[in-house]
Amino acid sequence: MHPTTVPSLILLLTLISTRWFLTGAALQSQHSHGSGGCIAAERAALLSFKKGIKSDLTNRLASWHGRDCCRWRGVRCSNKTGQVLKHDLRNQNPDISSVDGCDDESALFGELGPSLLSLEQLEHMDLSRNCLTEDQGTIPLFLGSMKNLRYLNLSGIPFSGEVPPQLGNLSKLQYLDLGSQYVGNHDLGSQLYSTDITWIKGLPLRMSPVNLSQISDWPHILNSISSLRVIDLSSCLLGSANQSLQHLNLTKLDKLDLSGNSFDHEIASCWFWKVTSLKYLNLRYHRLFGQFHDALENMTSLQVLDLSFNFNQKRLVMEGNFNNLFSLKILDLTDNEMNRAITVLMDRLLPQRAWDILEELHLGFNNLTGTLPNLIGRFTSLTVLDLSNNNLAGIIPPELSNCTCLRTLDLSNNHLSGLVPTGIGAFANLTSLDLSSNNFSGVISEEHFAGLMNLKKLDLSSNSMKLVVGTDWLPLFSLKIAVLGSCQMGPLFPAWLQWQREITKLDISSTRLMDKIPDWFWPTFSHAIYVDISDNQLSGSLPAHLGDMACVELNINLDLSSNLLEGEIPPCFEINISQSIQFLLLSNNSFSGKFPAFLQKCTTLQFLDLAWNNLFGRLPEWIAEMTGLQFLRLSHNAFSGSIPTEITNLQYLQYLDLSSNSLSGFIPRHLSNLTAMTLKGPRLLLSGTAMTLPDGEGNQVAGVTIADQFGQILSIITKGQQLRYGSTLAYFVSIDLSGNSLTGEIPSDITSLDGLINLNLSSNNLRGKIPMKIGTMQSLESLDLSSNDLFGEIPSSLTDLIYLSYLNLSYNHFSGRIPSGRQLDTLNVDNPTLMYIGNAGLCGPPLTRNCSGNNSFINGYHKSSRHELELMSFNLGLILGFVVGLWMVFCSLLFLKTWRTRYYRLVDNLYDGLYVFVVVNWASLTRNASAE
Ligand SMILES: *[C@@H]1O[C@H](CO)[C@@H](O)[C@H](O)[C@H]1NC(C)=O
Ligand SMILES: *[C@@H]1O[C@H](CO)[C@@H](O)[C@H](O)[C@H]1NC(C)=O
Ligand SMILES: *[C@@H]1O[C@H](CO)[C@@H](O)[C@H](O)[C@H]1NC(C)=O
Ligand SMILES: *[C@@H]1O[C@H](CO)[C@@H](O)[C@H](O)[C@H]1NC(C)=O
Ligand SMILES: *[C@@H]1O[C@H](CO)[C@@H](O)[C@H](O)[C@H]1NC(C)=O
Ligand SMILES: *[C@@H]1O[C@H](CO)[C@@H](O)[C@H](O)[C@H]1NC(C)=O
Numbered sequence: 001m002h003p004t005t006v007p008s009l010i011l012l013l014t015l016i017s018t019r020w021f022l023t024g025a026a027l028q029s030q031h032s033h034g035s036g037g038c039i040a041a042e043r044a045a046l047l048s049f050k051k052g053i054k055s056d057l058t059n060r061l062a063s064w065h066g067r068d069c070c071r072w073r074g075v076r077c078s079n080k081t082g083q084v085l086k087h088d089l090r091n092q093n094p095d096i097s098s099v100d101g102c103d104d105e106s107a108l109f110g111e112l113g114p115s116l117l118s119l120e121q122l123e124h125m126d127l128s129r130n131c132l133t134e135d136q137g138t139i140p141l142f143l144g145s146m147k148n149l150r151y152l153n154l155s156g157i158p159f160s161g162e163v164p165p166q167l168g169n170l171s172k173l174q175y176l177d178l179g180s181q182y183v184g185n186h187d188l189g190s191q192l193y194s195t196d197i198t199w200i201k202g203l204p205l206r207m208s209p210v211n212l213s214q215i216s217d218w219p220h221i222l223n224s225i226s227s228l229r230v231i232d233l234s235s236c237l238l239g240s241a242n243q244s245l246q247h248l249n250l251t252k253l254d255k256l257d258l259s260g261n262s263f264d265h266e267i268a269s270c271w272f273w274k275v276t277s278l279k280y281l282n283l284r285y286h287r288l289f290g291q292f293h294d295a296l297e298n299m300t301s302l303q304v305l306d307l308s309f310n311f312n313q314k315r316l317v318m319e320g321n322f323n324n325l326f327s328l329k330i331l332d333l334t335d336n337e338m339n340r341a342i343t344v345l346m347d348r349l350l351p352q353r354a355w356d357i358l359e360e361l362h363l364g365f366n367n368l369t370g371t372l373p374n375l376i377g378r379f380t381s382l383t384v385l386d387l388s389n390n391n392l393a394g395i396i397p398p399e400l401s402n403c404t405c406l407r408t409l410d411l412s413n414n415h416l417s418g419l420v421p422t423g424i425g426a427f428a429n430l431t432s433l434d435l436s437s438n439n440f441s442g443v444i445s446e447e448h449f450a451g452l453m454n455l456k457k458l459d460l461s462s463n464s465m466k467l468v469v470g471t472d473w474l475p476l477f478s479l480k481i482a483v484l485g486s487c488q489m490g491p492l493f494p495a496w497l498q499w500q501r502e503i504t505k506l507d508i509s510s511t512r513l514m515d516k517i518p519d520w521f522w523p524t525f526s527h528a529i530y531v532d533i534s535d536n537q538l539s540g541s542l543p544a545h546l547g548d549m550a551c552v553e554l555n556i557n558l559d560l561s562s563n564l565l566e567g568e569i570p571p572c573f574e575i576n577i578s579q580s581i582q583f584l585l586l587s588n589n590s591f592s593g594k595f596p597a598f599l600q601k602c603t604t605l606q607f608l609d610l611a612w613n614n615l616f617g618r619l620p621e622w623i624a625e626m627t628g629l630q631f632l633r634l635s636h637n638a639f640s641g642s643i644p645t646e647i648t649n650l651q652y653l654q655y656l657d658l659s660s661n662s663l664s665g666f667i668p669r670h671l672s673n674l675t676a677m678t679l680k681g682p683r684l685l686l687s688g689t690a691m692t693l694p695d696g697e698g699n700q701v702a703g704v705t706i707a708d709q710f711g712q713i714l715s716i717i718t719k720g721q722q723l724r725y726g727s728t729l730a731y732f733v734s735i736d737l738s739g740n741s742l743t744g745e746i747p748s749d750i751t752s753l754d755g756l757i758n759l760n761l762s763s764n765n766l767r768g769k770i771p772m773k774i775g776t777m778q779s780l781e782s783l784d785l786s787s788n789d790l791f792g793e794i795p796s797s798l799t800d801l802i803y804l805s806y807l808n809l810s811y812n813h814f815s816g817r818i819p820s821g822r823q824l825d826t827l828n829v830d831n832p833t834l835m836y837i838g839n840a841g842l843c844g845p846p847l848t849r850n851c852s853g854n855n856s857f858i859n860g861y862h863k864s865s866r867h868e869l870e871l872m873s874f875n876l877g878l879i880l881g882f883v884v885g886l887w888m889v890f891c892s893l894l895f896l897k898t899w900r901t902r903y904y905r906l907v908d909n910l911y912d913g914l915y916v917f918v919v920v921n922w923a924s925l926t927r928n929a930s931a932e
Contacts, residue, residue: 037068292320775800815841
């Protein structure tokens with residue numbers, strides 16, 4: 001018996017009863033309302049769908065009322081019968097490259113119920129990038145009964161579970177997309193799976209990323225469907241492609257996308273090399289290696305060959321018979337560690353016949369050496385040339401000027417030098433020019449830009465060039481990204497920027513500007529999401545209403561001696577923006593005034609840093625209304641009054657720093673409500689989300705992780721030092737109330753915060769005893785209670801804090817024997833008495849004063865691995881802290897959305913590198929410690 005029979009029967013029964021019910025309901029509604037512009041039963045079905053939607057922030061269903069459902073947004077009906085043919089509610093949010101509808105606020109959130117079955121004539125249904133998984137998270141079986149569907153797009157809805165084979169019953173289906181937005185996306189972690197794909201028949205199939213790991217003979221199954229033209233099984237967890245097919249049936253196959261399946265075998269053994277009809281072959285993100293199959297010589301139709309990101313020690317040998325690939329238009333070999341001379345590669349790999357038809361050549365991240373060959377001038381159809389991140393040296397050959405079709409020229413991160421040829425000024429279609437991080441010198445003049453009317457991205461940063469243009473120069477282009485950091489542009493503020501109103505990212509840092517910020521500057525860049533004008537000698541003031549700025553990040557380095565910006569914090573965000581702001585960093589300025597009132601509207605705020613300013617007055621009770629707050633840093637101001645008790649309502653708060661203010665009163669009770677401080681491991685917000693910025697073509701370019709970004713900005717004082725945390729910030733759980741005038745006892749329920757890594761209550765007027773159960777705060781690595789009026793014995797449970805690496809109990813009134821054993825004995829080995837100094841009543845080691853009594857002595861040191869990750873990341877932070885120099889960020893705002901990066905590999909590599917670095921260093925640290 002076929003395994004799907006039983007579910008099918010159940011499905012059938014379910015369907016019958018559901019339909020009976022729906023039809024009954026529909027008849028009733030028809031009866032009571034009469035017929036409108038559309039069929040009443042179908043209207044009822046759509047309304048039932050609407051009822052299942054719990055959130056619709058973009059108001060896509062706003063028009064879904066009234067009789068004539070054919071006029072509702074996304075609904076199209078047959079002119080003859082009035083029946084609904086099309087149901088299109090795809091999430092069209094253009095900003096977000098989010099693949100997962102549930103990560104995207106503008107998605108519809110809710111469930112996908114079987115009411116839609118009443119739309120009997122429905123041909124086209126697109127619900128992509130919405131979050132319609134509320135019900136059970138699996139693809140609803142009823143879809144398999146919508147017999148007239150020709151187009152079904154469910155991509156970006158994060159369904160899980162088995163793909164219902166019933167979809168195979170949709171005999172008219174011409175398009176089925178269960179995939180993600182991006183091909184080869186490892187990050188998604190397929191939740192869908194299928195154990196049987198025989199049902200797919202001749203669909204132009206896009207299944208990615210469905211887990212098909214159970215189906216080892218998938219090529220045989222596909223081969224039995226000779227009509228297949230398109231196969232897209234990217235990121236489907238297929239195990240290998242080295243099956244051998246006796247007889248090749250797939251003679252019509254045009255497009256084969258198997259990217260992101262991590263095949264780890266010789267490339268020659270793949271089954272598809274004899275499919276000579278192939279025009280498109282995508283083998284991105286694998287571990288394929290070795291020589292190419294001889295049959296490559298017969299793949300004369302191949303136009304697109306993507307072999308990028310094949311990571312293997314045993315490399316791909318780029319020497320197969322490429323000579324007949326004379327239809328090749330796109331060749332992507334990004335990141336294959338080719339380590340060879342570019343001349344050899346271009347000469348051998350690309351048949352001469354293909355030179356003038358090749359349109360895209362992607363050779364980035366390959367450690368290519370040598371100079372850019374003159375023969376580049378023969379590639380006259382080239383629209384994309386990406387040679388970034390190699391070891392190329394020498395000059396740009398003047399022959400490059402022949403490549404007038406270029407749209408994207410990326411030579412960044414090489415060792416290229418000399419002058420930039422003025423010939424590039426004739427590339428009328430050039431949209432993206434990236435020459436950053438080379439050794440180019442000389443002058444870039446108006447001539448270089450003479451014909452560049454389509455330029456959107458210009459990156460000349462990190463060279464030794466001088467940008468010299470007339471003060472009245474009017475560029476033809478309107479840039480979206482202008483990164484000119486370290487190009488000499490000054491001393492006058494570049495007037496031509498005034499006409500670049502579309503800029504989203506502007507970096508003119510270190511460009512030797514010595515001028516006043518012109519009045520037009522802020523209005524012109526009000527749409528920019530990243531502005532960096534740091535490291536210049538600029539004067540002027542911030543706009544009165546930063547709220548008019550859309551900036552994600554604004555970076556103005558302050559020369560410490562002459563603060564550019566003072567006065568009250570401008571009302572940064574007016575209503576529309578305040579709804580979405582998640583990060584606000586305004587530390588290290590001379591802002592005065594009260595806690596900014598406009599923040600009350602910022603209910604989405606997650607990260608607030610106002611430290612090191614001159615703010616004063618009470619902390620408002622409505623601080624608790626910023627319910628999303630995870631990081632709150634208000635240290636080094638002059639806030640007074642008591643800490644609002646409401647602060648304990650902030651259930652996501654993991655980092656609270658109110659140190660060095662003039663706060664008085666008690667520490668709030670009910671600290672145990674801060675449940676985020678009872679969790680361990682990285683938090684949702686900062687855990688590895690990648691931030692990218694759109695480049696000139698609307699693509700996403702690789703960025704840094706948010707955690708990195710903010711971890712590096714934020715310095716944290718703990719363990720008696722100032723450290724910078726990198727991505728470890730996501731792990732950091734801390735309360736710092738030091739340097740205030742707090743009175744009363746340490747609330748005993750603080751001990752329930754067992755995720756807390758840092759607790760600093762020093763330099764207050766706290767009285768009473770250390771809570772007995774302090775030993776339950778198992779994550780504590782740093783505890784500072786110094787300079788208070790605490791008394792009583794030091795609880796022996798302190799020895800349970802096996803991760804403690806910093807302790808300071810000095811200058812209190814503690815008495816009795818100092819507990820010892822385990823981690824306590826390893827602390828502050830140079831001078832352990834410092835931890836306890838200034839407590840007249842304490843006795844026992846490490847102090848010299850003997851105790852008369854006889855307390856128990858706990859010994860033994862054991863170390864579990866439970867917290868190794870935190871420890872490791874803590875030290876990662878520590879190391880980063882020394883590596884990253886001091887830089888100051890003035891105002892940095894970020895609207896977090898789920899951006900994803902194309903270059904996972906890079907990020908992964910970075911993490912690997914850091915990880916190794918840290919492990920090594922951690923090992924040596926502990927070795928040193930134990931040696932002492
Ligand atoms: C139905 O009517 C609309 C508007 O009246 C028209 O644009 C559309 O082409 C018609 N469709 C068909 C299939 O006749
Ligand atoms: C080739 O395709 C035909 C028709 O689709 C099918 O009947 C036959 O079994 C296939 N052969 C193989 C070897 O799969
Ligand atoms: C290429 O095609 C020719 C003609 O069909 C055939 O004789 C030859 O064996 C093929 N080459 C390979 C390596 O399969
Ligand atoms: C880059 O290639 C050169 C040889 O061309 C080699 O010596 C070097 O080790 C390579 N670098 C890396 C990081 O692989
Ligand atoms: C420039 O392109 C033309 C064809 O468009 C070609 O004949 C010529 O050789 C090329 N010049 C160089 C220097 O490669
Ligand atoms: C620029 O692009 C347009 C439109 O695609 C094309 O027609 C034109 O030939 C291109 N110009 C050059 C110089 O390649």
